[in-house]
Amino acid sequence: xxxxxxxxxxALGLVVMWLLLAGFTxxxxxxxxxxxxxxxxxxxxxxETSPRIRRWLAIPELAGLVxxxxxxxxxxxxxxxxxxxxxxGHSGFLTIPVRLRNxxxxxxxxxxxxxxxxxxxxxxxxxxxxxxxHVLDLDDAETLLDxxxxxxxxxxxxxxx
Amino acid sequence: xxxxxxxxxxxxxxLGSIFMVIGALLTLVGAIGLVRLPTFYERIHAPTLGTSWxxxxxxxxxxxxxxxxTARPVLHEILIAIFVTLTTPVTLMMLGRSAxxxxxxxxxxxxxxxxxxxxAVDVKSGD
Amino acid sequence: MSAIVLVVALWIVQGxxxxxxxxxVLRMIQGPRAQDRILALDALYICAMLQLVAFGVxxxxxxxxxxxxIIGMLxxxxxxxxxxxxxxxxxIE
Numbered sequence: 591x592x593x594x595x596x597x598x599x600x601a602l603g604l605v606v607m608w609l610l611l612a613g614f615t616x617x618x619x620x621x622x623x624x625x626x627x628x629x630x631x632x633x634x635x636x637x638e639t640s641p642r643i644r645r646w647l648a649i650p651e652l653a654g655l656v657x658x659x660x661x662x663x664x665x666x667x668x669x670x671x672x673x674x675x676x677x678x679g680h681s682g683f684l685t686i687p688v689r690l691r692n693x694x695x696x697x698x699x700x701x702x703x704x705x706x707x708x709x710x711x712x713x714x715x716x717x718x719x720x721x722x723x724h725v726l727d728l729d730d731a732e733t734l735l736d737x738x739x740x741x742x743x744x745x746x747x748x749x750x751x
Numbered sequence: 752x753x754x755x756x757x758x759x760x761x762x763x764x765x766l767g768s769i770f771m772v773i774g775a776l777l778t779l780v781g782a783i784g785l786v787r788l789p790t791f792y793e794r795i796h797a798p799t800l801g802t803s804w805x806x807x808x809x810x811x812x813x814x815x816x817x818x819x820x821t822a823r824p825v826l827h828e829i830l831i832a833i834f835v836t837l838t839t840p841v842t843l844m845m846l847g848r849s850a851x852x853x854x855x856x857x858x859x860x861x862x863x864x865x866x867x868x869x870x871a872v873d874v875k876s877g878d
Numbered sequence: 879m880s881a882i883v884l885v886v887a888l889w890i891v892q893g894x895x896x897x898x899x900x901x902x903v904l905r906m907i908q909g910p911r912a913q914d915r916i917l918a919l920d921a922l923y924i925c926a927m928l929q930l931v932a933f934g935v936x937x938x939x940x941x942x943x944x945x946x947x948i949i950g951m952l953x954x955x956x957x958x959x960x961x962x963x964x965x966x967x968x969x970i971e
């Protein structure tokens with residue numbers, strides 16, 4: 591698999607996307623394979639390395655955790671937005687040190703934190719290994735720090751490092 | 752592929768409607784937050800309501816209705832959900848970074864200062 | 879029966895999304911700064927995309943999904959380039 595496709599995940603994603611858009615027929619499958627080969631060859635010219643996934647089993651666990659957190663924080667942010675006091679003095683910046691160094695892992699962490707309502711990724715400092723996030727409700731800062739350090743970071747390090 | 756609204760099975764109509772109404776109302780709450788919240792960094796949280804469960808609810812509702820009516824799985828809406836989930840964090844991150852950069856270059860004391868290699872705390876106390 | 883349920887639900891959905899779009903435009907007019915306007919534009923794109931999904935259900939046609947996907951992509955590219963401009967425009971000043 592890796593001999594033909596330098597980026598197996600990208601190739602698989604492209605094939606699935608093509609089939610979903612164009613319909614599941616044999617002809618479209620052949621075209622999809624062709625597109626996937628062309629795209630991976632194109633990306634190979636750019637010389638990016640494909641992220642290597644060490645432990646596949648941690649991915650469903652991470653996805654389930656993110657799904658649940660996004661659901662709960664949707665409810666929490668809805669309550670904050672519609673309440674009368676509307677975050678007076680409850681929001682603020684947090685600087686969090688992270689042990690994660692893998693670029694793909696950091697990218698996934700950034701996407702997870704930003705797509706969760708209530709937390710937004712702003713900056714990453716690679717020399718200090720610290721991220722700056724903005725939190726809508728700082729009252730839960732302890733829970734949030736614990737969640738990032740012990741759940742997300744641990745799972746991402748298992749997956750990517 | 753088209754169908755009439757009367758062809759939709761009743762259970763799919765009710766279930767799909769519930770999901771779509773939830774999604775649309777969450778998007779509306781996000782827009783209300785965009786107007787109500789006082790500072791930019793608080794407002795940046797508001798659209799994520801619309802892009803996480805707002806989009807998710809709408810997509811799920813329309814998937815249920817289309818799948819039940821055409822009696823075969825209609826899954827390509829899920830591409831919209833995946834696309835929105837992946838792109839919104841990127842745009843919000845870039846926007847947040849550029850806002851942070853602008854605030855820092857203007858010397859706005861409310862944002863965390865540029866981390867100095869010597870010591871970030873020194874810079875903060877100097878404000 | 880199911881047509882009534884769907885028509886009522888779609889009225890609510892499209893009304894809520896239209897109100898959300900109006901609020902985004904309000905924030906875009908108010909500002910106060912460029913980043914607020916760009917954020918409102920991004921939210922406006924998302925609302926327009928969801929509006930197209932609702933249109934697709936109302937007309938029972940899948941053609942609107944491609945349109946929604948394209949709107950989403952245009953919104954992404956527009957917001958990224960505008961955010962990039964915010965950073966670089968300041969550097970040149």
